[in-house]
Structures are given as structure tokens and as C-alpha cells.
Amino acid sequence: xxxxxxxxxxxxxxxxxxxxxxxxxxxxxxxxxxxxxxxxxxxxxxxxxxxxxxxxxxxxxxxxxxxxxxxxxxxxxxxxxxxxxxxxxxxxxxxxxxxxxxxxxxxxxxxxxxxxxxxxxxxxxxxxxxxxxxxxxxxxxxxxxxxxxxxxxxxxxxxxxxxxxxxxxxxxxxxxxxxxxxxxxxxxxxxxxxxxxxxxxxxxxxxxxxxxxxxxxxxxxxxxxxxxxxxxxxxxxxxxxxxxxxxxxxxxxxxxxxxxxxxxxxxxxxxxxxxxxxxxxxxxxxxxxxxxxxxxxxxxxxxxxxxxxxxxxxxxxxxxxxxxxxxxxxxxxxxxxxxxxxxxxxxxxxxxxxxxxxxxxxxxxxxxxxxxxxxxxxxxxxxxxxxxxxxxxxxxxxxxxxxxxxxxxxxxxxxxxxxxxxxxxxxxxxxxxxxxxxxxxxxxxxxxxx
Ligand code: CTP
Numbered sequence: 001x002x003x004x005x006x007x008x009x010x011x012x013x014x015x016x017x018x019x020x021x022x023x024x025x026x027x028x029x030x031x032x033x034x035x036x037x038x039x040x041x042x043x044x045x046x047x048x049x050x051x052x053x054x055x056x057x058x059x060x061x062x063x064x065x066x067x068x069x070x071x072x073x074x075x076x077x078x079x080x081x082x083x084x085x086x087x088x089x090x091x092x093x094x095x096x097x098x099x100x101x102x103x104x105x106x107x108x109x110x111x112x113x114x115x116x117x118x119x120x121x122x123x124x125x126x127x128x129x130x131x132x133x134x135x136x137x138x139x140x141x142x143x144x145x146x147x148x149x150x151x152x153x154x155x156x157x158x159x160x161x162x163x164x165x166x167x168x169x170x171x172x173x174x175x176x177x178x179x180x181x182x183x184x185x186x187x188x189x190x191x192x193x194x195x196x197x198x199x200x201x202x203x204x205x206x207x208x209x210x211x212x213x214x215x216x217x218x219x220x221x222x223x224x225x226x227x228x229x230x231x232x233x234x235x236x237x238x239x240x241x242x243x244x245x246x247x248x249x250x251x252x253x254x255x256x257x258x259x260x261x262x263x264x265x266x267x268x269x270x271x272x273x274x275x276x277x278x279x280x281x282x283x284x285x286x287x288x289x290x291x292x293x294x295x296x297x298x299x300x301x302x303x304x305x306x307x308x309x310x311x312x313x314x315x316x317x318x319x320x321x322x323x324x325x326x327x328x329x330x331x332x333x334x335x336x337x338x339x340x341x342x343x344x345x346x347x348x349x350x351x352x353x354x355x356x357x358x359x360x361x362x363x364x365x366x367x368x369x370x371x372x373x374x375x376x377x378x379x380x381x382x383x384x385x386x387x388x389x390x391x392x393x394x395x396x397x398x399x400x401x402x403x404x405x406x407x408x409x410x411x412x413x414x415x416x417x418x419x420x421x422x423x424x425x426x427x428x429x430x431x432x433x434x435x436x437x438x439x440x441x442x443x444x445x446x447x448x449x450x
Pocket of ligand 1: 323325327328329355356358359375378
């Protein structure tokens with residue numbers, strides 16, 4: 001774009017927040033997936049990781065607009081390049097500076113902006129691997145259904161070369177209105193705009209009903225799934241996540257501190273990369289990632305049943321198992337059907353060992369499939385973690401063990417891990433769990449396709 005500027009045009013100061021994308025330092029090489037109209041694509045700190053999609057995030061004027069910031073954060077964390085687009089009403093609700101700060105990109109609001117060469121909607125529509133309209137108001141849904149192009153968001157949706165997703169957010173009466181439902185029907189019949197949500201829940205007024213925007217994490221994952229590379233297409237992956245919990249009586253239980261974040265990250269990235277995913281989850285407080293099958297369980301024995309159902313008794317229904325679950329090693333010898341009463345006397349709990357689910361699959365596996373990846377959570381030194389990981393790799397007869405420290409992993413968004421295989425150890429340093437998930441899946445896929 002610099003090249004298009006007449007020779008003596010003054011260059012505005014680069015710190016101006018509204019126009020950083022137009023005057024970046026020259027990029028050393030074009031972005032690998034820059035579109036034919038790639039002039040908009042140089043600039044911002046948000047170039048994105050190679051292989052991650054370029055997402056045009058279009059925000060329209062619903063109160064849920066503030067949640068678009070969270071969608072942008074999820075996408076940027078996952079390595080996507082996010083180019084924000086806002087309608088005039090969205091600008092009444094949140095400031096563009098927030099979005100440009102998070103994405104490192106200029107925010108586009110106007111169809112006719114003289115500072116941008118070319119037609120902005122075409123430039124963006126060509127550059128973006130996926131367009132996400134979130135939140136999508138009843139008004140934008142109506143305009144999309146009519147095929148109008150009366151602002152940048154609708155014009156962009158009309159000329160996007162990639163998929164267009166829209167996450168409706170409105171008062172339940174607006175969602176239920178026959179006009180909105182007719183427009184939604186039209187979009188579904190046209191098949192060019194995929195709706196994510198809305199969901200049932202509390203809306204801005206505090207009332208409950210259908211009309212709340214889907215969870216930002218789910219919308220971001222859907223964007224990554226639709227816009228990203230689908231290099232795991234054809235692989236069937238089973239992932240276990242979270243703790244298992246063993247009930248002592250109807251009130252008390254034995255559990256552990258696993259939150260399920262790692263397993264959900266693996267499942268989400270596997271689905272986003274095109275794998276067919278079954279996620280077997282212990283009790284956790286996490287929304288279901290986009291595009292996979294989730295089976296909820298509580299106890300270790302319930303996880304065992306779900307696991308064998310997903311893998312098949314002959315282990316022929318899956319190509320890989322990633323076992324992130326923190327499986328309870330013991331369960332009470334007996335579960336009390338009624339609440340135990342308190343007394344001043346000490347009590348002893350009799351516990352019996354649970355089966356080692358991963359080791360059982362390792363022992364039953366005859367050939368090389370499915371690929372088996374376990375985790376080892378330790379409270380030892382780095383050397384101790386690696387040693388225990390290597391021991392579990394052999395003892396459980398698996399292909400990979402991801403070894404980490406409990407203090408670095410439980411409940412955190414990042415993790416410091418080492419991947420152990422029969423060829424050796426690879427220390428990965430500290431990574432966001434989604435990035436670690438990708439590294440694990442790269443290794444799993446390489447073994448599965450060997
Ligand atoms: N695992 C399992 N079933 C169990 C215990 C663990 O399938 N009953 C799996 C975990 O999902 C993980 C791996 O085995 O992938 C290692 O789990 P970890 O808790 O680190 O090791 P344990 O075998 O339980 O050994 P220890 O607790 O003594 O370290």
C-alpha cells in the first residue's frame with residue numbers, strides 16, 4: 001500500500017490509534033494467505049500465526065457488542081488475525097479503540113473511507129477466510145436475508161469469498177417475532193450464512209428467554225473451525241477431559257482440582273482442524289466447543305463405559321485417544337445411599353483402586369491404532385516429571401505422554417509441558433493451552449498417518 005501513495009504525501013504519525021493499519025512499516029514478506037486484494041492486510045501487530053485464519057469480525061448494534069471484545073481475544077489467542085468491522089450503532093455501544101487495541105488492527109466502519117484505496121468491502125471479503133457477525137441484531141439478519149448491501153457489514157457478507165457466520169443477540173420477543181423467524185428461515189434456505197445460537201438464558205434486560213448470544217468462546221471456535229486449515233479431516237479422535245468424581249454419599253464426594261481446560265482445548269482444536277471428535281467430560285464448568293459430540297460422565301467407571309463405547313470394543317471406532325482426564329485413582333469401597341451423620345469420633349474411609357483406563361486400552365491394543373496419548377501430572381522436579389512421564393509411557397503402553405507440573409497446569413490457561421515419545425523428549429516451554437493442544441495434535445496426527 002505504501003507503493004500506492006503519491007511521492008510527497010505527508011505520512012501521519014504512526015501512533016494514531018485509528019489508522020495504524022494503513023501506515024505500517026513495510027512487511028518483510030507478504031502474509032502467506034494474503035488475498036488478491038491484499039492491500040488492507042499489511043499492518044497491525046495481529047498478523048496471525050501461519051495456518052490460522054484471517055477473521056473479519058463484524059459487530060452490530062446489540063447490547064452484547066461488548067462481548068465481541070472477548071470473541072476477538074479468543075481468536076487472537078488462537079493465532080488468528082482479526083480485522084474488526086463495526087456498524088454505526090455498534091460504535092454507540094463499544095469503542096473502536098478497545099477493538100484495535102486487542103486486535104492490533106485498524107477498525108473499519110465506513111463503506112466510503114477516502115483513506116483506504118479500493119473498495120473496502122471487496123478488500124475485506126477477499127482477505128478474510130471467514131466473516132463472523134457477532135452480535136447480529138434482528139436488523140442485520142433482516143438485511144442479510146434481503147441481500148442488502150447498505151452498510152459495510154452487509155456488503156462484506158454479500159461479497160465474502162469464505163463462510164459467513166452470524167451470532168444473533170436480541171430480546172426474546174424480537175427473536176420470536178414472525179418477521180425475524182421468516183428472515184432466519186430465508187438465511188437457512190439460502191445456505192450462505194450459518195447461524196450460531198442464539199441460546200436460552202438471561203438477556204440484557206435481565207429477562208430470560210431465547211435470544212442471548214452464544215458463548216464468545218463457542219463463537220470464536222466456530223470461526224476457527226470454519227476458517228482454519230482442516231488438516232485433521234478424516235481422523236476420529238476421542239478426548240477425555242476434567243476430573244472424575246467418586247461419591248461418598250448423596251452430599252459428599254472425592255474429587256481433584258482438574259478444570260478440564262486442557263482436554264477441552266484439545267477437543268476444540270481437533271474439531272476446528274476437521275477431526276471427528278468425541279469429548280468425554282467429567283463434571284466441569286465449560287461450554288461445549290463447536291462441532292463435536294460431548295458425553296458427560298461423573299465417576300471413573302462411567303468414564304470407562306463411555307470410553308469403550310467411543311473407541312469400540314475392538315478399538316476400531318477411533319484413530320486416536322487423547323486422555324487428559326484426571327481420573328480418580330480410588331473410589332469408596334461403598335457408597336452410602338443416605339448422608340453420613342457427623343460424630344466426634346475419627347472415621348476411616350475404605351477406598352478401592354479404580355481401573356487404569358488408559359493402561360487398559362494400551363494393553364488391549366493389538367496393532368498401532370488407535371494412537372494413544374496420555375498425560376502425566378506430577379509435583380516433582382523437572383527431571384522427576386520427565387522420569388515419571390517416561391515410566392508411564394512404557395507402563396501404559398502408549399505412544400505419547402504429555403508431562404507437566406500440577407502447579408503449572410491445573411486451572412491455568414497456559415501450561416509448561418514436555419512431550420515424551422519412544423523417540424525422545426521435546427520440551428515445549430510455556431504455551432497457551434490451545435497452542436499446546438495444536439502441538440499435541442500435530443504429533444498424534446503424524447503417528448496416525450505413519
Ligand atoms: N489414567 C487413567 N486411569 C487412571 C489413572 C490415570 O486412564 N485410573 C490416565 C490419565 O488420564 C493420564 C495418565 O493415565 O493420561 C496418567 O495419569 P496420572 O494421574 O499422571 O498417573 P497415574 O497413573 O494415576 O499415576 P500416579 O497418580 O501414581 O502418578
